[in-house]
Amino acid sequence: MDLFLQLTLAGLAIGSIYSCVALAVVMIYQATDHFNFAQGEMAMFSTYVAWTLVGLGAPVWLAFLLAVGISFLAGVVIERVIVKPVENAPVLNQIIVFIGLLVIFNAVAGWIWEFTIKPFPSLFPEDLGFKSTLIGPHHLGVIALTLGVLALVFAFFRFTRVGLAMRAAAANPDSARMVGVSVGWMLALGWGLAASIGAVGGILVAPIVYLEPNMMAGVLLYGFAGALLGGVSSPGGAVLGGLVVGVLENWVGQYVPGGSELKLTFALILIVGVLVFKPAGLFGRVVVRRV
Amino acid sequence: MAADRPNPVTPQLLAGFGAAVLFAAVVPHLVSDFTSFQFTQAMAYGIALLGLNILTGYNGQFSIGHSAFYAVGAYTAAILLYHFEWNHYATLPVAALVAFAVGFLFGLPALRLEGLYLALATFAFAVATPQLLKFDAFEHWTGGVQGLFVPKPEPLIEGLSADQSLYYVTLAVMVLLMIVAWCLLHSRSGRAIMAIRDNPIAASTMGINTALYKTTTFGISAMYTGIAGALSVFVTEFVAPDAFNFFLAVNLLVGSVVGGIVSIPGVIFGGLFLVFVPNFAQDISRAYPFVPPPWAIFGIFLILAIYFVPFGVWGAVERGFAWWKRKSAAGR
Numbered sequence: 123m124d125l126f127l128q129l130t131l132a133g134l135a136i137g138s139i140y141s142c143v144a145l146a147v148v149m150i151y152q153a154t155d156h157f158n159f160a161q162g163e164m165a166m167f168s169t170y171v172a173w174t175l176v177g178l179g180a181p182v183w184l185a186f187l188l189a190v191g192i193s194f195l196a197g198v199v200i201e202r203v204i205v206k207p208v209e210n211a212p213v214l215n216q217i218i219v220f221i222g223l224l225v226i227f228n229a230v231a232g233w234i235w236e237f238t239i240k241p242f243p244s245l246f247p248e249d250l251g252f253k254s255t256l257i258g259p260h261h262l263g264v265i266a267l268t269l270g271v272l273a274l275v276f277a278f279f280r281f282t283r284v285g286l287a288m289r290a291a292a293a294n295p296d297s298a299r300m301v302g303v304s305v306g307w308m309l310a311l312g313w314g315l316a317a318s319i320g321a322v323g324g325i326l327v328a329p330i331v332y333l334e335p336n337m338m339a340g341v342l343l344y345g346f347a348g349a350l351l352g353g354v355s356s357p358g359g360a361v362l363g364g365l366v367v368g369v370l371e372n373w374v375g376q377y378v379p380g381g382s383e384l385k386l387t388f389a390l391i392l393i394v395g396v397l398v399f400k401p402a403g404l405f406g407r408v409v410v411r412r413v
Numbered sequence: 414m415a416a417d418r419p420n421p422v423t424p425q426l427l428a429g430f431g432a433a434v435l436f437a438a439v440v441p442h443l444v445s446d447f448t449s450f451q452f453t454q455a456m457a458y459g460i461a462l463l464g465l466n467i468l469t470g471y472n473g474q475f476s477i478g479h480s481a482f483y484a485v486g487a488y489t490a491a492i493l494l495y496h497f498e499w500n501h502y503a504t505l506p507v508a509a510l511v512a513f514a515v516g517f518l519f520g521l522p523a524l525r526l527e528g529l530y531l532a533l534a535t536f537a538f539a540v541a542t543p544q545l546l547k548f549d550a551f552e553h554w555t556g557g558v559q560g561l562f563v564p565k566p567e568p569l570i571e572g573l574s575a576d577q578s579l580y581y582v583t584l585a586v587m588v589l590l591m592i593v594a595w596c597l598l599h600s601r602s603g604r605a606i607m608a609i610r611d612n613p614i615a616a617s618t619m620g621i622n623t624a625l626y627k628t629t630t631f632g633i634s635a636m637y638t639g640i641a642g643a644l645s646v647f648v649t650e651f652v653a654p655d656a657f658n659f660f661l662a663v664n665l666l667v668g669s670v671v672g673g674i675v676s677i678p679g680v681i682f683g684g685l686f687l688v689f690v691p692n693f694a695q696d697i698s699r700a701y702p703f704v705p706p707p708w709a710i711f712g713i714f715l716i717l718a719i720y721f722v723p724f725g726v727w728g729a730v731e732r733g734f735a736w737w738k739r740k741s742a743a744g745r
Contacts, residue, residue: 157529159477159536207720214475215719217532218670221477221663222716229708339659343540346533383548386541393537397530398522 127256129372135261136330137368138268142323143338143345144352144360145275146316151354153292153312154209156216160223162342164200164317165324166335167227168193170235172325173242173333182243186325190318197317201310231335242328264326271322272361275315279357288312343389344371350396353406363403367392421599433678437584446576450648451688453576456583457644459684462668463587463594463677464637470674471598472630473610474523478535479638479665481542484657486512486639488546491652492554494563501566502582505643512639513632520631524624539662546654560653563646583644590637594677597633606630638665660708667715673725682726690714 143161150158158164172189176182204223208215246263254262279285290298291308299305323345324338331337344367352363367389374381374388381388402408441449461483468474489511490504519538523531545551547558555561568578597603608616609623617623646652664687672683694707704710722729 155529157533159532204716211719211723213529214469214674215723217475217477217529218666218719219716221666222712222719225660225663225712225715226709229706229712233706233709339540343537346537350533380548380550384541384544386537386544390534390537390541394522394534397526397534401525401530 124255125376129376130369131257132261133369133372134365135257135264135368136327136371137348137365138265139323139327139330139341139364140344140348140368141361141364142268142271142319142326143341144348144364145272145357146320146323147345147349148354148357148360149312149316149319151349152357153288153309156213156220157346158316159217159220159342160227161316161320162338162345163224163227163231164193164197165320165341166338167231168196168317168321169242169324169328169333169337170231172321173235173240173328176243182245186245189325190321193317193321194314197314198310200317201313205313206306228335235335237335240333242325242333244329245325260329267326268322271319275319275357284311340386340389343386343393344368347389347392347396350393350403353403355407356403356405359403359405362405434584434588438581441577441580446574449574449580450576452685453580453583453648454645455681455684455688456580456587457641457648457684458665458668458687459641459680460583460587460590460644461638461641461665462672462680462683463590464634464641465665465669466672466674466676466680467594467598467606467637468630468634469669470676471603471610472606472627472634474627474631475529475532476535476634477532477659477662477666478537478539478542479634480657480659480661481535481538482512482516482635482638483642483645483661483665484542484546484652485515485635486642487646487652487657488555488642489639490643490646491561491563494646495556495561496554501647505586505640508643509636509640512642513636516635516639517628517632519635520628523631524627535662536659539659543654543658546657555654556652558654560651560656562651565650566647579647583648586640586644590640591677591680594637598677602626663711667711669725670715670718670723671725673727673729673731676725676727676731679725679727 143165146161146165147157150156150161168189171192172185175185175188180188200223205216205219208219244260244263245267246259248259279289287298287303288308288311290301291303291305292312295305298308323341327341328337331341345364348364348367349360350363351366352359352361354360370392371385371388375385376382396403440452444452461479464482465476465479468476486508489508490501493499493504493507494501519535523534526534546555548555549557565575566579566582568575569582570578573581598606605616605621605626608619608621609626613623668680668683668687670683671686672679672681691707691711694710698704698706698710705713718725724732
């Protein structure tokens, strides 16, 4: 039973990281109807920025905050400079731009920081004042911090004017424009926020998977799976989806023979399964298509 | 009604095609074995790009997971060669069939997925492929992380080197598959395939079985890519899981876009680009430390290409040709 609880709690911790990535994906999806395939690599890059800051002697929390801030700015700039020109282009062109971004971030990270695996310090102290055999301090911290971040994001969208404007821009760009919302800048802001949330995910997952340029491929896939499971039109659903996927991943790894080696295949099956049987996800809106 | 349509087989087309094939047939006698080998690789890529073009360019279904079908073809050929010691060329039809079956089966769930969701599902397929190939339970067959080594095919005709012979075989396969693709796309079925891309709802209203066409197109596309994968095994003489990672899928997409995703001849340019430009980029970034690494240059190139020439090399050639025709008609 202990093993089962350990697996479940560790799954929740990993799952909350997937939730961050899923939420970042959903934010951009809601605003622009697109999956940002570069989300994982952007998060990886942010994590390297934090790693560099730690190397320069910054306390790990300061590095975390700075990296998240830098990611926000970078996200805004990327939307304005690189994504904006294909805003109205066919889907294929947009997907190709995202893939181009993915490749660039991956290659440049390898170029600057090399492909060797680097340890990344945990944001949380080793000793929390109590001992538990069920969950480690980092995992506990991850769950707490992501829940905090998610609460902040929720509050931002629910209680601030900018959050309301962003929701309006995503829901109905034309009407939003009529009431004076700058839709273009709201999109850029959405990219910035998504980049920041992704950065949180990257920095939290780095102590678990170690820092290297390809570390986010699997995480992004699970993030996508979480987002789809919860429903791409539902931020809350995406968070829950991420948690569920994290727990499922751990259970499958332990209890299904061969499961630990085929984790990515499991994500593939989950993605295809959700898309085939419940395309709107558990909490998403079903979109009716009109001729 | 068909009589109203101009015959698409014009003398110019035949002449151009014949000249290109003749030129390609002479090439291995003009260049070194190594260069022939590189051209063979480029043609193998070209066949894979043809598959991707049929699917994405003509049918409007996205795939960023064609590396998986490339792997299916490559591993089918390699396993038949390594474990059963088949004749090289006998493995090609089998690789084609297996890739078709896998593509068709993947196309079934893909039916319900449009645009972005399909891209996502194929993305997942591409990312999961290397891990599947390394899986312990299949290790006896796939060789696990190590992969499998296979011999190069013996020259078919005496007097040709192994590389030259393989060049001709690949050329023949590519020409055949190009003709098949051209005939398919200029047929009734081809018009249905394109109608589905342009307006799926209108297409189904006109009585086109969109589900059947989409899955079959997926299968055909995977088949082309699988054949390319099998040929690539003959060229490189081994298969290993990490060669079929997501970056191969990106490569294929880049090649398609560069050559022109809605074209058949464009795949040649795409293939050449994929073989020669990365080497070139690598040389540059080795020589000058401040130049970003080849993959970054690749990414930048991809984005710039989609900004400025989304129709690709062949699209540019066609546009230039149309412009020249208009101009000469106006001058008369």
